[in-house]
Amino acid sequence: MIVLADTDALVADAIIPQAAQAEIELRSRKLMVAMALNAILCFGILSATGGFIFWLASALSVAIVGLLFLGIGGLILRADHSDFTFFGNASALIGAGMLIGGAGIELIDKYSDIAGWIMVPAGALVAALCVFALNKQKKTGRFVAGSILLMGLALHLIGLGFLLNQSEIDGALISIFYLYATLAIAGAGWFIDVRLITALAIVPFAQALDTSTFYFHAAYVFYSPESTLSILQMLLLVFVLLFVARTRSDQLSRHAMTLAVMAFIIANLCALVGSLWGDYLGETLWGTSRYEDWDSSTYSSWYDARDAFRETAMFISANMYSVLWAIGLAGAISWFAHSNQRGLFNTAVTFACIHAYTQALESFHDEPLAYVIGGLAAIPLAWGLWRLDSWLTARQLTQADHL
Structure with missing residues (x-):
């Protein structure tokens, strides 16, 4: 279990020796430095890859330069010299990114009729080959193989989404695609043991009910057309993941908790939307869908249909939402504090402050x-x-004594 503790106080209370304190602090520092270096490295790789693709602006040039980078990176990694592994990883990934990313852009731009049909199996094949390579358990090249796996998965999912968009498919099939993307991204994050990737799985999962974001000049906007149903969707995921985290291995448990925190964040954002606007349950699912063509003459008929649906639909007012959200946050803060779920606890406290500020x-x-x-x-x-937590703690200690 990962916990937050004051090592100075633990040493002062003779709970751990100073040697253990030094080791804990050393490992913590190493982890933070590794995270910082990896973040800078990944930013550099992504930036250079995208820059080369659009700067060269030629499929042949991108392919040649990409192969050169990939070959040089492969040679460096094959030499297995620790001082140059950093550069080998960067070179190989820039090359692979140029080949895979450049191919995807070229297909969509110039061969859109067949782009999706090529990208879907090609991306799946790249990802499958990387899974095979990673299962060999070799120490060298795992960072590169894991990263290329993600590139292949991205090519696969973008191609599948492009196919669905070309076919003008919507409704349940789009939701199924988003759920498939959720499983694929979460599975990839778990397989390569990178929780940031696992956290990204919440994006397509939220989009299954059209919860998403958009940007316009100087404003980032979160929207949830079905806030109540999205909250239920996210809370169901939180409970499932908490169960998984409690019953499964350390690696799977860590990834489950990461995704649970992300789901709880989205649930609270949906509650924020509901506390400001209220919610007509199911309006965009079994009622009138969202209106897209604002210049059309059919707007008045859509507006009348929406009003007719709202007359009979279940409505949760903004005030009711505010009260229910406050009660839910109070209970969540207590439960997460008692069960030592720090990530969820911090999220609940943060949104309690946001809720209070917003309502004020x-x-x-x-x-x-x-x-x-x-x-x-x-x-x-x-x-x-406080009394409830004391009672639950005493009950746990009593049960532990009887074991």
């Missing part, structure tokens, strides 16, 4: 009595949660 500006900026009631209610709530 949106709903209660001119209602001082609301602050009085909320403040006085928080005091017995905190006391009750």
